[in-house]
Amino acid sequence: MADEPEVPGFEVPVGLFEDMEDVKAQLAALTTLVKTLAEGASDDPGEASAHDETEAPEEGDEEDEWQFPPFILLLDPPQYDDELRALIEWVEGVLVPGYLAEPSADARWCHLWFEHPVAVARLHACWLAWQELTDPATCGYTGPSVWHRDHLDPCLLQLRGSSGPFAGCTKGEHQVGHRMPGVVPSAWRQIED
Structure with missing residues (x-):
């Protein structure tokens, strides 16, 4: 047992393992x-193939390219509706039962969260991250x-905080427009005499 390497006597911080x-x-x-x-890629990346020189990409070829997830607020109604439907399924099936306790003054939640654009945007971003980060093949x-x-954690702090998008919503009462700006600043308006 004299051939075993000597192990140094120091402790490795736990955060280092997470970083690794x-x-x-x-x-x-x-x-x-x-x-x-x-x-x-082609066999010889330095040369363009004859296929590349003679044929222009067809419209159907664009579907084969890598597609990044859409930002939900930039989608038009048919795509927006499909994406929102999938988001609602995730929020109501995973997030609400697993992570959201009873709403309170310190931790607000609106049962009509999908009518708050800020909530939809934040929850959609959180859902996209969840899809990526729960796949061990890509994220370990x-x-x-x-x-x-x-x-x-940051998403819920913003959504459920006292100044978040649900600030005007209480049990049984729902307000969407409570965070909308009131009047356009006077410098932006033409004053008619």
């Missing part, structure tokens, strides 16, 4: 992306921890 797991997750995601890009095993720390 984050780095591993990012490396795994980048490796997957590189493999995907390499599979789509620390993805859910990162999602809680970086996405869910």
